Amino acid sequence: RKEVEQDPGPFNVPEGATVAFNCTYSNSASQSFFWYRQDCRKEPKLLMSVYSSGNEDGRFTAQLNRASQYISLLIRDSKLSDSATYLCVVNRLKNNFNKFYFGSGTKLNVKP
Amino acid sequence: EPEVTQTPSHQVTQMGQEVILRCVPISNHLYFYWYRQILGQKVEFLVSFYNNEISEKSEIFDDQFSVERPDGSNFTLKIRSTKLEDSAMYFCASSYRGPEKLFFGSGTQLSVL
Numbered sequence: 001r002k003e004v005e006q007d008p009g010p011f012n013v014p015e016g017a018t019v020a021f022n023c024t025y026s027n028s029a030s031q032s033f034f035w036y037r038q039d040c041r042k043e044p045k046l047l048m049s050v051y052s053s054g055n056e057d058g059r060f061t062a063q064l065n066r067a068s069q070y071i072s073l074l075i076r077d078s079k080l081s082d083s084a085t086y087l088c089v090v091n092r093l094k095n096n097f098n099k100f101y102f103g104s105g106t107k108l109n110v111k112p
Numbered sequence: 113e114p115e116v117t118q119t120p121s122h123q124v125t126q127m128g129q130e131v132i133l134r135c136v137p138i139s140n141h142l143y144f145y146w147y148r149q150i151l152g153q154k155v156e157f158l159v160s161f162y163n164n165e166i167s168e169k170s171e172i173f174d175d176q177f178s179v180e181r182p183d184g185s186n187f188t189l190k191i192r193s194t195k196l197e198d199s200a201m202y203f204c205a206s207s208y209r210g211p212e213k214l215f216f217g218s219g220t221q222l223s224v225l
Binding site for chain 1 (some may be wrong): 143145151153155156157160162167168201203207209210211212213214215216217218219221
């Protein structure tokens, strides 16, 4: 089973729509959770860390459900500039060293 | 804002040649990583480095690959004899503490002909 799984999409939505992405992780010992945004041929950039209490940054809301091993990202009022691939990233200790596990990404296309 | 810098941005080389990809992590960071991404595919882990030694490497990181932190600021990835399948975008990343967020450099696009 993959360490981190995401729906690859693409999600094609009109401007102004609300869209949600989900991510599941397989190891309950995972300790840190992140959403990264990656534009084509560019580096992943941190969008937000994900906390157990849930957190919001403008139009973006992230939720973590440790019991279900599930992370979500909600984007409200989608903009054309939100078009990108969204990577779910999970960190846990492996052999006493922190390792990051990447999902394969969910592609979002926001259309005019 | 501090950033991870990588050079060169593009590298074209002939199969069998050696390449060195260079990175300057954020200055107070302690954990360093190399990842690669073949176009259209997921980000793949190559190697992690902490306290002047490799802490983990993937099966991709075979004897042709090596890393060095020669002077306390640079972090290099060397591929001794490049193969066609080494063509990819190579990203350097660093973090201050283990479980904290990763910061990525802008990548080196390696093309092996």
